[in-house]
Amino acid sequence: MSAVPLKPVATRDFALLGKAVGYEFRKRIQFRTGFFVREVLNGVVQPLVMLFVYAALYKSASSSGDVGEAALRNWTFDEILKYVGGLLIVMKLTFSNRGLDLSTEIFEGRITKYLTMPVRYFVLLQARFAQFTMMQVMVASLVWCIGYGAVGDRWLVPVSWTAAGQGVTLVLLGSYCAFLLYVTINALAFWLDVVWSLLVMVSFVISFAGGALMPVSQMPSWAATPFEYLFPYWAISAPIEILMGRLGTDAFLRGLLIVGVQLVALDLLRRFVWRRGLARYVGAGM
């Protein structure tokens, strides 16, 4: 019997990625109501609540009670409205932990079957990221159209195509950083019994440091300055400000450098944790 020559690793990985993305899509749309709730409505509530809080705050700050008059730390209410519109889009594109179940697979000893196959398990996880991003780009585009149709020019409209390209680049790179961080935390299940609370903590930090509760540039400097060195800021708050024209190309390049360095660091950390974890994995659940 003649041996069938194996394809190069990169080609195999790419073919596997394509197939796995297809299966991930099928899984997501299996329960239609659940699909609508999880993919379309998820993440809409928090920014809307934030808008009501800001309206009350700006009303209180203005002597006439007109929200349009006041400016708080260089932000007018109209800019906050655009920011919230941006949050609705950007938060959809930022990878969420609900797309992964790696820690459960490790805890219950189910990853064994993947480890014995001639494929890299991480490619299957990357397929989740790819499926998530493709799906959310469609959903975010739909949300943007609905928002623009509802409030017109008061909605976040990118100041230029360059700004749009820069903003989307930072969001997607930041989202990949979040994905790598979540994979790493999930992989801690090789040592810990349950990691969901760590994952929730990470999502708190990403939301807070990223500016999902209020724009980072509106925070006092003791909070804003350190946050500007972390990827969540460049994945959420900064891209919205770039789309609004409040930040320019110099900020984009700085963000690209910070996110690029952290992406490489997170990937190295993920590889390290995965290898150390596999070394103590016995395939029978932890």
Added chain:
Amino acid sequence: MGDEVKGMGLWSRLGWGLRVLRAYGRIGWVRKSQFRWEFVNQVVMDVMFYVSFILTFKMLYGLGADGESGALSLAGWSYAHMKVYLGMAFVSDALMMTFLGQQWHFGADLKNGALDSFRVRPGPTAFLYFFQRFSPEGLTNLAIAAGWLVYALSGVVGAEVPPLRLVWTLPLAIVVIAWTQVFMMMAYNLVELWLTHSDLGHLTWNLFSSMGERPLDVYPSGIQRFLTFIVPVAGLAWFPAALVLGKLSPTVAVVFPLVLLAFAWLVARVFRAGLRRYDSAMG
């Protein structure tokens, strides 16, 4: 409800419920002794939740230095009042985490037909099911949340709130929070009985709890009325905080408890109807 409990008097029924809760509590401590690292993680996680809220509101009120008036209020809530409001919201969240953690698994349990073992037990299915996961870490966070509430109240008692009023309003406020948590939680999960594995229970929880974590006065009057008289999220933090701070109008003070009772009756009826269509293979 199981026949055995149905035939009991009120006090016997209460005693039976407390015995079940004690048994669930014991199981909760045993379970957590197996997952000690997770205990620490969950305590830290909830403390981070509290800190992120406190910091956000501190920063928002801090913006007042840039405003024309120099001091900001959120629809009539000063920073001192807001601290009390956050205290009520934290206590409310910690109560839910301590006693009602099983609600997160309701959709999946329905899909997997895992409700059978609760339906055949001699007691109310909803009580036996939803209270089964007592959380020691939730109890620890309840102590932390209560600590914040006491600290926040110390800033207003005497100057704005007569101490005597606190003596009767605070226990009443905690009862309202606990009552609202139980029936709101059941209401969130009602829809799962008809739309299995839809995550609508989680979505409605996310929607209403997010709205309830801010004073209802920030919303337009229509939404305020909806969250007070139709889906009484107001009972989670707004009504208790306003009751203690003396910010309630006489009408709301009288009508809202009646709304809570009517809501609980309706939710219990619909939940029972939903359970009747559960056939242990809904997925």
